[in-house]
Amino acid sequence: MSSSLGKLRAAILIVSETATRDPTTDKGIPALKEVFARVAGDKWDVVETKIVPDQKQAISDAVKTWTDDSVDDGYVNLVLTSGGTGFTQKDVTPEAMAPLIHKHAPGLVHAMLAASLRVTPFAMMARPVAGVRNKSLIITLPGSPKGAKENLEAILPQLAHACQQAAGADSRTLHVGGTRKLEQDAGLKSLSTPQDTSVHQHHHHSHSQGHGHSHGQGGHTGPRAHTKPEDRPMSNDPAAGPTKRYRDSPYPMLAVDDALRLIAEQTPEPTxxxxxxxxxxxxxxxxxxxxxxxxVPAFRASIVDGYAIVVGAAQTAPSKKGIFPVTGVSHAQAGEASELKTGEVARITTGAPLPLGATAVVMVEDTVLRSMTDDGKEEKEIEILTDAIESGENVREVGSxxxxxxxxxxxxxxxxxxxxxxxxxxxxxxxxxxxxRRPIVGVLSTGDEIVPHDRPEGLRLGEVRDTNRPTLLTGIRGSGFEAVDFGIVSDKPGALETALRNALRQVDVLVTTGGVSMGELDLLKPTIERQLGGTIHFGRVSMKPGKPTTFATIPVKPNDASDREKGVVFSLPGNPASAVVTYHLFVLPALQKMAGFAAPRGLPRVKVVLGQDVKCDGKRAEYHRVVVVAREDGLLYASSTGFQRSSRIGSFKGANALLCLPAQDKWLKKGDKAEALLMGRIISEL
Missing domain, CATH: 3.90.105.10 (Molybdopterin biosynthesis moea protein, domain 2)
Structure with a gap:
């Protein structure tokens, strides 16, 4: 049943016409091996792999070879197939597997479908099969390496127990200690607890310590987070009710520089x-x-209006001066130029090709007209007034x-x-x-209290006009990126989940505002973690304004043909000033990185002279809205826009920079120098 190391034995079968012809194109085997090693490497050995075409007999023969006790050291405990489970005519893996199954396992099928449906509604088109043949467990996975990984991650922690049962282990012995002991041995955290007052506390612990396995459907079926669970505490569980919500944020307070480093690490590379x-x-x-x-230029061209002439090094200076016949014309248009002989000149316009044989151009200002043709329409002779013309003068040479x-x-x-x-x-x-490729950015506002800024009716009690969305859309487009408006989304969990999922299929980066604080209706973080299987890389930053700023990545299946596997989400605070500051500070560098900027640093940094005393915050770095002007002494001077409350969008009126104030309990005096981030053009007082 197991190897010499005591591990269970697994085999992987790839069903693919393409990979059969060229095994180097297969990405399924390494992807599934990686899941075994990362999720349960102490329990499994992948001892067999094979690639077969989309043919029922080939699929069936390979599986029976592994399950019917003909492999060295006996059968394998687990057979995974990948591919051939869709609706095309060549997809025959379920039909090949069904006759082989002695005991079907609908629960495993349900768990895999539930995990996939959290990523895309199109998962309902899959046709997975799972069950036992002899003493081996057989499971079919999607052909996509990403989909196969998601499905295996959703069920792998439970498979060791299932395979032990299928192999004939004593059920009573396996269940000593009860279900909770099984979950603990598998590295799982249960969502069910005894009916006592610790139920919600246990629920929070489950999510913070078992983040990779606890996204609904019994706590075991969602996408797995690829980060250390202890470093990724989870947000409030809305289902626990307001009495059990956190009174302090579970997220550590990161310094701004640490937050920027995380963004740089987790933002996808440019395509x-x-x-x-x-x-x-x-x-x-x-x-x-x-x-x-x-x-450039592709031909010898004149750089002035004048006359092309023949000037040779052997010619004496007086020979350049005198009266010459005009034998041709060269305009700045396509055509063939005639040959110019010594003693002749050709009228030429700026940019026109030099006639063959011409070596220089004399400016029209250095000539006078001496005679015209009989009809008076053309120049017949001109006089060159200077003998200082040198070879190559007024000529753009080829490739110059x-x-x-x-x-x-x-x-x-x-x-x-x-x-x-x-x-x-x-x-x-x-x-x-x-x-x-420049990233496409989506923007949405959250909250049932938010109404469109241009709604003609007046505000009812509690309503707030949406200033963040139009402000951010303008800022993103002003930064040179395409912005998509996703409107206002309700605070209701289902609506928010659907909006986020749909938006991330269309854009590379999603910027949201609101819903990231500690209220019972602040659902951005729990929706990202619990419903979408995302990873919150930070949920608080030591800064003002903008402390609740949240940065996350979420697995996605895009609508387009791109191969991106995750969407980037910046959930900015709902206060207008906070949203603008955090966009410039955090979102812009990420967009620049995805766009291929060599140095994605966001806004340019300059040194400014303070126009007045400024008080620093002793605990948090502050980004103070200022107006920067250039004066006659060559220095830049910064003046505050006034009261800096995070809800006061008026503090941005006229502001073209953010003064960077350190987290120090002190005053910066008028005339001191400090660093500022330039948001707009510097005003000149020169």
């Missing part, structure tokens, strides 16, 4: 796409080195601006609307480039 060289490229960061396909093959832009360079990068790329014939 690359091919972009045409047009206005869609503006705002993007290049993901490759660009070399010039063509020289950009040489063919020369590096014109590098990976990490940005394409701005005013910097000329688009023109440079276009000038050398670049048609498309590899660039980092």
């Amino acid at each position: 690359v796409m091919r972009v045409p060289v047009n206005d869609k490229l503006v705002g993007c960061v290049l993901a490759e080195v660009i070399r010039a396909r063509e020289a 601006d950009v040489k063919q093959g020369e590096i014109i832009m590098r990976e990490g360079d940005g394409v701005t609307a005013v910097g000329g990068e688009l023109g440079l790329l276009a000038s050398v014939g670049t048609k498309e480039v590899l660039a980092y």
